[in-house]
Amino acid sequence: MxxxxxxxxxxxxxxxxxxxxxxxxxxxxxxxxxxxxxxxxxxxxxxxxxxxxxxxxxxxxxxxxxxxxxxxxxxxxxxxxxxxxxxxxxxxxxxxxxxxxxxxxxxxxxxxxxxxxxxxxxxxxxxxxxxxxxxxxxxxxxxxxxxxxxxxxxxxxxxxxxxxxxxxRGVATPGLYACYGQTLYLIGEFAAARAALEQAAVALPEEAAIVRKYALAACVETALEASPEEAFAAYRRGAGLHAEEDARIGRTVFRALCGFGHKEAAIRFGEALLRAAPDDQIIPFHLDALRGTPRDRASPAYIAACFDLYAPDFDRHLTETLGYRLPETLQPLLAETARSFPRILDLGCGTGLAAPMLAGFGAQIVGVDLSPRMLEKARERGLYAQLVEQDAQAFLADCDERFDLVVALDLLIYLGDLSALFDGVAAHLAPGGVFAFSFETGTGADYTLDPAGRFTHDPAYIETLSQKDFVPLVSRATTIRIEANQPVDGRLVLLRRRETL
CATH class of the missing domain: 1.25.40.10 (Tetratricopeptide repeat domain)
Structure with missing residues (x-):
């Protein structure tokens, strides 16, 4: 310069x-x-x-x-x-x-x-x-x-x-210890995270955020080997006057144990949470996933409860913490089709993260999601012509409209058997319309419920399902998100509906 x-x-x-x-x-x-x-x-x-x-x-x-x-x-x-x-x-x-x-x-x-x-x-x-x-x-x-x-x-x-x-090198400031400890927590090194965060918390006892992070790391570390009761006690000792409610901390610890593959500790902790809240709609599904109990989909009640809970912080967590970029990755693939889509259906639209991208391709977007709180966030964007609170497959069964583009980003992870979804999409796509979706890749079985509570699908299964009513356009490997410090492998797929079914 x-x-x-x-x-x-x-x-x-x-x-x-x-x-x-x-x-x-x-x-x-x-x-x-x-x-x-x-x-x-x-x-x-x-x-x-x-x-x-x-x-x-x-x-x-x-x-x-x-x-x-x-x-x-x-x-x-x-x-x-x-x-x-x-x-x-x-x-x-x-x-x-x-x-x-x-x-x-x-x-x-x-x-x-x-x-x-x-x-x-x-x-x-x-x-x-x-x-x-x-x-x-x-x-x-x-x-x-x-x-x-x-x-x-x-x-x-x-x-x-x-x-x-x-x-x-001697820069032993409380702030640096806090950053170091948080980073260790994010890669699943919970004991080392607790030790580093303790240094920061002792030096800054009035900093609630740092004290809570230290207490959370102590709780997870304890939960790995001891009883859930001892883990909660470790949290309360560490957090002191800054302690948050047990239910909130329990969910966070359970997610950490599941996400980093600590199956036995996660089952033990999840069972304790379920005893404390027997009507919980979220924990039973994750316990089934951890135990390998067969499921062909996540229940609508689970999906609604899960995303109602996470709606307030969903966008930030998904994009900043998990590095979710599927709408941005899909945009050039849709552009390569060199066409517009006057009527678009966004299945599992959530908070509407894909809506700004989709608005560049179509005049009307219909969003469907099970979570009322997620739909509230989507409505705030002002980009949807209609928002429907319903299960995606149920919507397709009841719907009498046709669309030029159907999008299902990060939806298939809640469904194992996809035959009803593919049939429903084909029935409601205009001839030549496009079905764009993502899935997490698995091998062997057609679909598998992994311990983190998401369904993976064998690409061969997806290919077999699509052959009846669709022509392949694009199938591109991508990273769906970063989970437990590891990339989650998946694919973005674009299919064109055949002119006649």
Whole structure:
């Protein structure tokens, strides 16, 4: 990147220096003592900066930089005062120009990283931290910053290594321990997470969020080997006055045990939760999944209860924590069909995450979902012509309309036997209409209920089902989400309904 600082013409330079001499006696003294204008202006600019006159500092350093645009140190100083003045883009330009002239300055790389974090330029921030670490492998600030970027981008294994390295280099702040502990929790290292979070909680006992994370990690760690009662006791001891209700914590611990494959502990904990709440609609299904009890679908009552519970935080959790990107992945595949879809059916629409993408292809979207609270969120988007609270297969059985596109993203994981769904979609697609859906891939059996409570399907089973009424358009491997720090493999499929059935 080149920095353009136009030097004044000779008459302008004389006028500019005259103004500075008259305004700042110390500058005049330096000039009269034979100092170069650049050195005097830099001294003046830094002095004004220290006195809080940011505007004056910017003016002095800009004038100096126009005289010696190759001075890396001067450009970095100018960048600092421009940042302080709120001119972040100009500041970044100065810092980068400084590094182009002298790339050996660790502190400037760190400054660029901090500024880029502030303005959302994460890729440049990461590059800058890496450059600082190349120059100084013991730089704790660079390791910390890079670790936090990895944490935010769900690269948890990298984050653990970097944050541990920062702690080893002596940056043992409560905040760093909290980030390190949370990252360990997210990769299922519950004992190590508890130990790190305890350091943060002891130092910051009034920080409810940190204390609760510590207590939660202690609860999961205890649940792995001890009784659910002992696990809850560990949580209450750790959380103290910040404790949340047992039912909420119990669900969170149960999900963690299921998600990271601790089957025996999960069954033990789930049974205790069910004894405390025998009418619960969610836990029995997950216990069946853990025990391998045959099921051909999740019950409508389970789906409605589950998503009513998670609706308030659903979008953030799915997109930020689990990295769900199916609507964005589907969009170019639909575009490749080179057609519009006047009537679209969004089965299992949830909060309407796919609606903004679908609105680019059709005039009317009908959404169907079992959860009233999810439908409330979908209604807030204002993109659906109609929203129906009903099971997807029941809707298809009752419906007398036809659609040009039927979408079922992340729906098939709640259905094992898909024959009724495929028949229903074919019956309600216009000839030549498109059926777009995702599924999680399994092998062997047509479908399997995995211990996490989701159905996987063998691609051969999907292919066999589709042959009767559909022509294949696209079948693309994709990552459905990140679960327990592992990618969940699946496929996005587009089928075209045959002209005649």
């Amino acid at each position: 080149s920095l353009h600082i136009s030097p004044p013409s000779p008459p302008d330079l004389i006028d500019t220096l005259g103004v500075w001499r008259a305004r700042f006696p110390r500058f005049a003294e330096m000039m009269d003592a034979g100092e170069s204008p650049v050195k005097a202006l830099r001294y003046l600019g830094l002095g004004l900066w220290q006195e809080g006159d940011v505007t004056g500092a910017v003016a002095a350093l800009t004038t100096a930089a126009s005289l010696t645009p190759e001075d890396a140190h001067l450009l970095a100083d100018l960048g600092a005062v421009l940042w302080l003045d709120g001119r972040k883009a100009d500041a970044l330009q100065c810092f980068i120009a400084s590094l182009e002239r002298d790339p050996s300055r660790v502190q400037v790389w760190l400054t660029v990283a901090s500024l880029c974090n502030e303005i959302g330029e994460t890729a440049t921030a990461e590059h800058s931290y890496l450059a600082a670490l190349d120059l100084d492998p013991a730089c704790a600030e660079a390791a910390t910053g890079l670790g936090l970027i990895c944490l935010e981008s769900r690269r948890y294994d990298e984050a653990v290594t970097l944050l541990r390295g920062a702690l080893d």
